[in-house]
Amino acid sequence: MNKSIMITGANSGVGKETARQLGMLDGTEKIYLACRNKDKALEAKTDLEKQTGKQIFEIIIMDISNLTSVRQTVNSLKNPIDALIMNAGGGGTDPMALTKDGVTEIFAANVLGHALLLEELIKSNKLVKTALYVGSEASRGIPKMKMKLPPLKSSSVEEFETIINGTFFNDKKVDGMIVYGQVKYVGEMWLAAMARKHSGIKMLSISPGSTQGTRTADAFSPVFRFFYNNLLMPFIFPMMGLSHKLETGARRLVDGITNPSYKNGAFYGSKENVLVGPVIDQSTIFPDLKNEVYQDNAYEAVRRYIG
């Protein structure tokens, strides 16, 4: 039983719905909503209290892309948490811009901040049981959407570094979904390496699957966004096995921290040709995911940017 849980990016989409579902469980005593925007966080907290009838939500203001903000969060946390859900991220509005740490914005939000957060929590004995990284099927390619497997040549530390600092994409026309998939891939590989290094804490990655009711389409043009949110996601994609409801996507994350049958270090997501339904170990689709040398290379590359 997880009495206290921290969820990053908990003010909207999958993170907020996960907070609601966990809040409804008996035995949940505290849910930390780790968000970067105070007004949005307050709005989410009020709504979650109304929906669950419980006063167990506490706001932590943290910009996961900012390593100083992450360190301050861990320092200010008074009591250890049972579970951490590393959910913040997505595509972002300026994904290829570089942060002062020399990584792309999309990498900072999806991976680097979480890497520091998890390491600092472990170092200060403030995480007790489970760490869940929110991955994406985009990392192993989605054939039905013509998304290819990660086009890596060596999976060396240096090659992973080029994904982190964006130079991997310099010579190519940047396809946002490929960048996103590669970034999530580094995150899933880093997490798998972490799981072997810290055996006292259960760690795994899970994708919520293609989920309605999120802000995935925010970066699209207004016309396409309207089409995507009002026609594709709710009506056309479900018929193709390419989207499901917000409650269903978030349920995967709730299962991730409550279901003991999931393997330590593995990455779970949808079956090969769908983005919905029961989850399976994604290394059965893309075996590189269980290559420990590659995992350690991704871990080492991430470590170089944490300092």
Ligand SMILES: NC(=O)c1ccc[n+]([C@@H]2O[C@H](COP(=O)([O-])OP(=O)(O)OC[C@H]3O[C@@H](n4cnc5c(N)ncnc54)[C@H](OP(=O)(O)O)[C@@H]3O)[C@@H](O)[C@H]2O)c1
């Ligand atoms: N939706 C899908 O179909 C799908 C599929 C596979 C994986 N995922 C993954 O699921 C996770 C949740 O995404 P979502 O679909 O629920 O999207 P969303 O509705 O856009 O939610 C993303 C959340 O992350 C927060 N966030 C982004 N950058 C942050 C930062 N630097 N510091 C703190 N918080 C930050 C956002 O906060 P603001 O409100 O302040 O921007 C927001 O609360 C993401 O990791 C995404 O990659 C989603």
